Amino acid sequence: MNAKKLRKHFPNASIKENEPLSKYTYTKTGGPADVLIFPKTKEEVQGLVKWLYEQNWPVTILGNASNLIVKDGGIRGAVIILTDMNQIVVKDNSIRVLTGAPLIEVSKRAYQSSLTGLEFACGIPGSIGGAVYMNAGAYGGEVREVIRKVTVLTRDGEMFERTNEEMEFSYRHSKLQETDEIALEVVFELTEGDPETIKEKMDELTYLRTSKQPLEYPSCGSVFKRPTGYFTGKLIQDAGLQGLKWGGAQVSTKHAGFIVNIDNATATDYIELIEHIKEVILDKDGVQLETEVKIIGEDHPAFIGANDTLIKKATSSFKAKLETIMPLTEEN
Numbered sequence: 001m002n003a004k005k006l007r008k009h010f011p012n013a014s015i016k017e018n019e020p021l022s023k024y025t026y027t028k029t030g031g032p033a034d035v036l037i038f039p040k041t042k043e044e045v046q047g048l049v050k051w052l053y054e055q056n057w058p059v060t061i062l063g064n065a066s067n068l069i070v071k072d073g074g075i076r077g078a079v080i081i082l083t084d085m086n087q088i089v090v091k092d093n094s095i096r097v098l099t100g101a102p103l104i105e106v107s108k109r110a111y112q113s114s115l116t117g118l119e120f121a122c123g124i125p126g127s128i129g130g131a132v133y134m135n136a137g138a139y140g141g142e143v144r145e146v147i148r149k150v151t152v153l154t155r156d157g158e159m160f161e162r163t164n165e166e167m168e169f170s171y172r173h174s175k176l177q178e179t180d181e182i183a184l185e186v187v188f189e190l191t192e193g194d195p196e197t198i199k200e201k202m203d204e205l206t207y208l209r210t211s212k213q214p215l216e217y218p219s220c221g222s223v224f225k226r227p228t229g230y231f232t233g234k235l236i237q238d239a240g241l242q243g244l245k246w247g248g249a250q251v252s253t254k255h256a257g258f259i260v261n262i263d264n265a266t267a268t269d270y271i272e273l274i275e276h277i278k279e280v281i282l283d284k285d286g287v288q289l290e291t292e293v294k295i296i297g298e299d300h301p302a303f304i305g306a307n308d309t310l311i312k313k314a315t316s317s318f319k320a321k322l323e324t325i326m327p328l329t330e331e332n
C-alpha cells in the first residue's frame with residue numbers, strides 16, 4: 001500500500017495518513033486508519049473506489065461513526081469518510097441528499113420546509129448513509145418509510161439506483177449489508193404538514209431522548225438489537241449488570257442498553273464488556289444477544305487479555321449475584 005501513489009493519482013483529495021479514528025468515533029475509541037480520505041462529491045467517491053479496487057486496497061466506509069466500534073489496532077488500507085459530502089436539496093415534497101449529510105440536519109430541513117415524515121429521526125446522530133445502511137429508526141419510525149430511492153456504488157465502481165423495494169429494508173437491516181454497496185445519494189419522499197405540529201412532535205421526542213439516554217457521555221447508542229419478545233435493557237438490568245465497569249467502559253446507569261466511555265475506555269474494554277454481557281444473558285435467560293453496533297478493524301496486541309482479571313472478577317461477582325436470584329444447581 002502506497003499513500004504517495006494515492007496522492008499522486010488524486011492530487012486534490014483531502015487525505016490524512018495514520019489518522020487516529022478515536023477522533024471521529026462517537027465512543028472516542030479506536031486505532032488509526034492507514035489513510036483517511038474525505039471526498040466531497042459522488043464522482044470523487046466513484047473515482048477513488050474504482051482506483052482503490054484496481055490497486056487491491058481494502059476500503060472501509062464511514063459516516064458519522066455513531067454505530068461503530070473500531071478496534072484498537074485500527075483499520076488497514078483506505079478509510080473513506082463521507083461527512084464532507086453533505087449537500088441537501090429540497091424540492092416540493094422530496095429531499096435529495098448526499099449521504100454524508102447528518103440525519104438530524106435533514107430532519108430539521110424537512111420541518112423548516114413544512115414536510116412531515118422525518119420527525120422520528122430528529123435525535124439520531126448518524127449520517128444519511130449510515131441511516132440507510134442500518135435502516136435507522138426510533139419511536140415507531142424507520143427511514144425505510146420515507147425513502148424513494150438510493151444511488152449506490154459497487155466496490156468496483158459501478159453507480160446505479162435502487163428503489164425502496166430493492167433495498168430490502170427490515171429491522172436495522174438493508175440490502176447494503178449483504179452487497180457491500182456504498183450509498184451515495186438518497187431521495188426522501190415526504191408529505192406536506194403543519195410546521196407547528198411537526199415542531200411539537202420533535203420537541204416531545206427530544207425530551208424523551210434526553211431524559212432517557214446518557215447523552216452526556218460518549219457512546220454508540222443501543223449496543224444490542226432488540227431480541228424478539230424481550231427488552232435488552234431489562235434483561236441487562238435483571239442480570240444485575242447495570243453500572244458494571246470494565247476498564248474505562250461502563251454499562252450506563254441511565255439506560256442499560258448503552259455502554260458509555262466514562263474514563264478513557266479502549267475499544268477492547270467495549271468489546272470485552274459486550275462479550276461478557278452476551279455470555280451472562282445467554283447463561284441466565286437463554287437469549288442470544290446480537291450486536292446492533294458494527295465492530296470493525298484489527299486488535300492491538302498490547303490490549304489483548306489486558307482485562308483478564310476484570311473478566312474473572314466480574315464472572316465471580318455475577319455468579320454470586322445469580323445465586324441470590326436462582327440457586328445454582330448442576331444443570332444451571
Ligand SMILES: Cc1cc2nc3c(=O)[nH]c(=O)nc-3n(C[C@H](O)[C@H](O)[C@H](O)COP(=O)(O)OP(=O)(O)OC[C@H]3O[C@@H](n4cnc5c(N)ncnc54)[C@H](O)[C@@H]3O)c2cc1C
Pocket residue numbers: 026060061062063064065066067068082099123124125126127128129130131132133134135136137138176181182183184213215219220221222294
Ligand atoms: C447517542 C446515540 C443515539 C442513537 N440513537 C439511535 C436511534 O434512536 N435509532 C437508531 O437506529 N440508531 C441510533 N443510534 C445509532 C446510529 O446513530 C445509527 O445506526 C446511524 O444510522 C449510524 O449512522 P453513521 O453515519 O454514524 O454510521 P457509521 O457508524 O459511520 O457506520 C455504521 C455502518 O454503516 C456503514 N455505512 C456508513 N455510511 C455508509 C454509506 N454511505 N454506504 C454504505 N455503508 C455505510 C458503515 O460501513 C458501518 O458498517 C444512536 C447512536 C448514538 C451514539
